[in-house]
Amino acid sequence: MRAEIIAVGSELLTPDRTDTNSLFLTSELNKLGIEVVHKTIVGDSEPDLREAFAQAFERADVIVSSGGLGPTEDDVTREALSDLLGRKLESNLEVLRAIQERFARMGRQMAEVNKRQAMVPEGAIPLENLRGTAPGLWIEARERVAILLPGPPDELQAMFARQVAERLARRSGGMRQFSRQLRTTGMAESDLDERIKAIYLPLKDVTTTILAGGGEIQIHLRTWNKDSHSANQLLDEVAGRINMALGDFVFSDNGLPLEEIVAEALNKHNATLSTAESCTGGLIAERLTSIPGSSSYFLGGVVSYSNELKTAWADVPTELIESKGAVSAEVAIALAEGIRRSTGSSLGIGITGIAGPSGGTPEKPVGLVHIALADGKETRERPVRFMGDRNRIRWSASQAALDMVRRHFLNGDRAQKLGKS
Amino acid sequence: MRAEIIAVGSELLTPDRTDTNSLFLTSELNKLGIEVVHKTIVGDSEPDLREAFAQAFERADVIVSSGGLGPTEDDVTREALSDLLGRKLESNLEVLRAIQERFARMGRQMAEVNKRQAMVPEGAIPLENLRGTAPGLWIEARERVAILLPGPPDELQAMFARQVAERLARRSGGMRQFSRQLRTTGMAESDLDERIKAIYLPLKDVTTTILAGGGEIQIHLRTWNKDSHSANQLLDEVAGRINMALGDFVFSDNGLPLEEIVAEALNKHNATLSTAESCTGGLIAERLTSIPGSSSYFLGGVVSYSNELKTAWADVPTELIESKGAVSAEVAIALAEGIRRSTGSSLGIGITGIAGPSGGTPEKPVGLVHIALADGKETRERPVRFMGDRNRIRWSASQAALDMVRRHFLNGDRAQKLGKS
Numbered sequence: 001m002r003a004e005i006i007a008v009g010s011e012l013l014t015p016d017r018t019d020t021n022s023l024f025l026t027s028e029l030n031k032l033g034i035e036v037v038h039k040t041i042v043g044d045s046e047p048d049l050r051e052a053f054a055q056a057f058e059r060a061d062v063i064v065s066s067g068g069l070g071p072t073e074d075d076v077t078r079e080a081l082s083d084l085l086g087r088k089l090e091s092n093l094e095v096l097r098a099i100q101e102r103f104a105r106m107g108r109q110m111a112e113v114n115k116r117q118a119m120v121p122e123g124a125i126p127l128e129n130l131r132g133t134a135p136g137l138w139i140e141a142r143e144r145v146a147i148l149l150p151g152p153p154d155e156l157q158a159m160f161a162r163q164v165a166e167r168l169a170r171r172s173g174g175m176r177q178f179s180r181q182l183r184t185t186g187m188a189e190s191d192l193d194e195r196i197k198a199i200y201l202p203l204k205d206v207t208t209t210i211l212a213g214g215g216e217i218q219i220h221l222r223t224w225n226k227d228s229h230s231a232n233q234l235l236d237e238v239a240g241r242i243n244m245a246l247g248d249f250v251f252s253d254n255g256l257p258l259e260e261i262v263a264e265a266l267n268k269h270n271a272t273l274s275t276a277e278s279c280t281g282g283l284i285a286e287r288l289t290s291i292p293g294s295s296s297y298f299l300g301g302v303v304s305y306s307n308e309l310k311t312a313w314a315d316v317p318t319e320l321i322e323s324k325g326a327v328s329a330e331v332a333i334a335l336a337e338g339i340r341r342s343t344g345s346s347l348g349i350g351i352t353g354i355a356g357p358s359g360g361t362p363e364k365p366v367g368l369v370h371i372a373l374a375d376g377k378e379t380r381e382r383p384v385r386f387m388g389d390r391n392r393i394r395w396s397a398s399q400a401a402l403d404m405v406r407r408h409f410l411n412g413d414r415a416q417k418l419g420k421s
Numbered sequence: 422m423r424a425e426i427i428a429v430g431s432e433l434l435t436p437d438r439t440d441t442n443s444l445f446l447t448s449e450l451n452k453l454g455i456e457v458v459h460k461t462i463v464g465d466s467e468p469d470l471r472e473a474f475a476q477a478f479e480r481a482d483v484i485v486s487s488g489g490l491g492p493t494e495d496d497v498t499r500e501a502l503s504d505l506l507g508r509k510l511e512s513n514l515e516v517l518r519a520i521q522e523r524f525a526r527m528g529r530q531m532a533e534v535n536k537r538q539a540m541v542p543e544g545a546i547p548l549e550n551l552r553g554t555a556p557g558l559w560i561e562a563r564e565r566v567a568i569l570l571p572g573p574p575d576e577l578q579a580m581f582a583r584q585v586a587e588r589l590a591r592r593s594g595g596m597r598q599f600s601r602q603l604r605t606t607g608m609a610e611s612d613l614d615e616r617i618k619a620i621y622l623p624l625k626d627v628t629t630t631i632l633a634g635g636g637e638i639q640i641h642l643r644t645w646n647k648d649s650h651s652a653n654q655l656l657d658e659v660a661g662r663i664n665m666a667l668g669d670f671v672f673s674d675n676g677l678p679l680e681e682i683v684a685e686a687l688n689k690h691n692a693t694l695s696t697a698e699s700c701t702g703g704l705i706a707e708r709l710t711s712i713p714g715s716s717s718y719f720l721g722g723v724v725s726y727s728n729e730l731k732t733a734w735a736d737v738p739t740e741l742i743e744s745k746g747a748v749s750a751e752v753a754i755a756l757a758e759g760i761r762r763s764t765g766s767s768l769g770i771g772i773t774g775i776a777g778p779s780g781g782t783p784e785k786p787v788g789l790v791h792i793a794l795a796d797g798k799e800t801r802e803r804p805v806r807f808m809g810d811r812n813r814i815r816w817s818a819s820q821a822a823l824d825m826v827r828r829h830f831l832n833g834d835r836a837q838k839l840g841k842s
Binding site: 012013014015016017018019020022023024026027030035036037038039040041042043048051052055059188189190191193194197201207208209210211212213220222275277280281282283284285286288289290292293294295298299300301302303304305306309312313342343356357358385387388389390391392394 | 553
C-alpha cells in the first residue's frame, strides 16, 4: 500500500516552521508495511486543500492529513475533503457531547465556535481526541482511505496509536518494512557507486538510497515483506555483498555514528585517547564526549590555537613551528606524540590545518589539514585537502581523524585474526 | 508571485530525514516578495517527479527544486523536467570542463558517471556550483521559471545567493519582505510572552513569531512593503519597544548567534579568552572557534575530563577536588583562574557539571553545572540546573557560559557610559 501525507497549516509555509509530524507518521506507516510515496505541505486554504486531496486520491491508497481541524474559521480541512467527495457535513451528537464534556471537565463552557468541530461528513467515522477538542476523521471513498488527524504532535500521536494503527493493519494485511543502514567514510560518492551499482541496480525487492553529506556516505536498504525471515535473509545477503565490495570504507552496518564506533573500539581494547586540536577547535573532543560514559576512554584534550600553547600543552618544539610552520606534517606529529605523553593515554591525536576562509597560501591552501595518530610505537600522519566552508572543512577533518582511530584498531584486529600479534 | 518548493529524494520520505532546505528557500523567496504556497516532497522516481513538476507548473510562478542532481543513476530530477517540457538533454562542454577542473584541483580523475552532471536541457541556463560537482539549472517555460538546485544545504545556499537571487529579483518587481530578529537567553518563554504580548498582539502589518529552543528564545518580526523606508521605520519602532521591555535578556538584535556577539565584544575590548571545560567536552571552544578570525580573541582551551588533567592543565589543587568534588563551585572557580593564568588570557572560563544520563546524586543531580568566569580581579561563579538529555544539557551549559562573558562586557560598557570607569 502507498501513502501520502498532507501537512496542513499556513505556518508550515513560513521560514520558521516546517512539518515534522510526517516523521512520526512515516515511521508508523512503514511499520505497517505502508510506504510513503509523497508528502505535501499546504496552507489553510479550501481550494488548495481540495486540490491536494484530489491529487493524493489519484496516487495513494492511504491519505493521512495533519492539522486544520481547529474550531476557527481558518481551519478548513474537514470542509475541503467533504466538498471534494460530495459528502454532506452533519453535526454529530455524540462528538458534540464529547467536546462539551471535555470543556465541562476543565470547568469551562464550550464556545459556540467549537460546534464546528462536531461536523462529520456522511459515512465518516469520528476518531476521539483524548488530548484536545478536535476529533479526527476516518473516511473511506473511491477504494481509498483518508485519515484526518489534528496538528498538535501529542494529540496526533495518541490518536494514531489508539484509533488508527489497528484499523490500518486490518487493511494492509500483514505487510511490514525491514531495513539496513551502512555508513562509509573516506570515499567519493561516484567511486562508491561504481563499486556497488552492479549489486543494487538489478534488485527488484530492495529499495536502495545513497546519502552523502557530513563527511560520510550512507547506504539505506529497505524491503517490504510479510515474512520477517525471508526479508532479513535478503537484506543480510545484499548488505553482505555491499560490505564486501566496499571493504574497510564501511565503518558501521548498524546505523551507529563514527564517534560511537570509535568509542566501542577504544572500550573493547581498553585503550584511552587524548587530542591536541588546532583547526578543529575542540570538535573532535566534543564528538568523543557527546557519548554517555565517555570518561572511560577519553582522558582530555587541548585546543592549542596559539603557537605558545602548542609548546606549553603538547611539548611541540618552538624551532619546529618556526622552521616548518604551524600547519605541517611535523607539527601534527609533534602534537599527537606530545599530547599522548603528557596525558598518559594509549593514543594521541594531533591535528592542524587551515579552516579558512582566510589564511591560505598557494603551498598551504584553505582546506589543507594534517592529521596524526600516535600510539607510542609509531606515529602515522595524513595530509588531506577538504573542500567547502569553514564548518564543512572542520567537520570533515574531525571525521577523517576519528576514522584514523577506527582504522588503527581495524588493522590490529585483522592482524590478530591472522595470528600475527 | 507564488512559489512552490519541491524537495527531491527518497530519503526524505523515510522516518529519518525530512526536507529542511525549504526553510532557507522560503526565507530567501519571502525577502523577494515571493510567497510560498505549496511544498512537495517526492522520491527519486522519474514518473513521480514529472507529475510533481507538472502540478507545480499549474499552480505557481516560480518552482524551486532541491536534490536529485547527483551523478548516480538514482538522481533523475534533470531528466524528469526535460521530459515534461519536451526539451532535449545535451552535454554542455563548459559545465563538463568545470567538473573536470574541480576533480583535477582535488588531484583526482573525474569518474565516467559524473558526465551525467554536465547534461543540460535545451534553452536552460546552467548554474555553477562552487562547492560541489552538481550544477544547478534555470529553465524558463510556459511563463514560469523552474530552478533546480543541488540537495546539500551549503551548495544550495551558495548557489541561491550567487546565481538565483538577483535573477529572481528582476522577475518579481518591487514588493519585498523586511524582517528583524531578536534573540534572548536566560528567560522562560511564558515570562517573555507576558512582557511583550501587549506590544505585538495589536500589530496588523507585522507578523510576529516566537521560537524557543537551543537555550534561547527568538522573536521574529516580518513585514512586506515596496518602500524600504517605511518598512524599516515600522520594524525599528516595534523592535525598539520589545528590546526595552526585555532589557539585558536580548543578546542580539541583528540575528547573530551568541558566539558571534561574544566574539565582537572580545575584539572590541581587545580581550582574549581561554576555556577549561569538563562536562561540555570542548563545545564552548568549538563554538568560539567556529567563527572566522577567532585566533584574535581565543588563545586556547583544555578539555580536562580526568581529575589529573584538571590539575596538570589548569592548576586545580588535588586537595580541592578531593574535598569539594570535581563538580563544585570551588573547582569551577579554580579551573577559570588556573586556565587564565596558564594561558595569559584576559578572561578564563571554567565549567564542570553532570551531563548525564548517569552520575547524578541527590545533592548533585544530572543537569547541575557550575560555571565560573575569571578576569584577574574577581571571579564570578554561577550554579545552574539544566533539564533535558545529555546533548541539551551540554548545549544549554555552553549557552550560559557564553552569556556570562557577554554580560561581563555589558556591565563594563554601561559603567563607562555613566562615567564610572
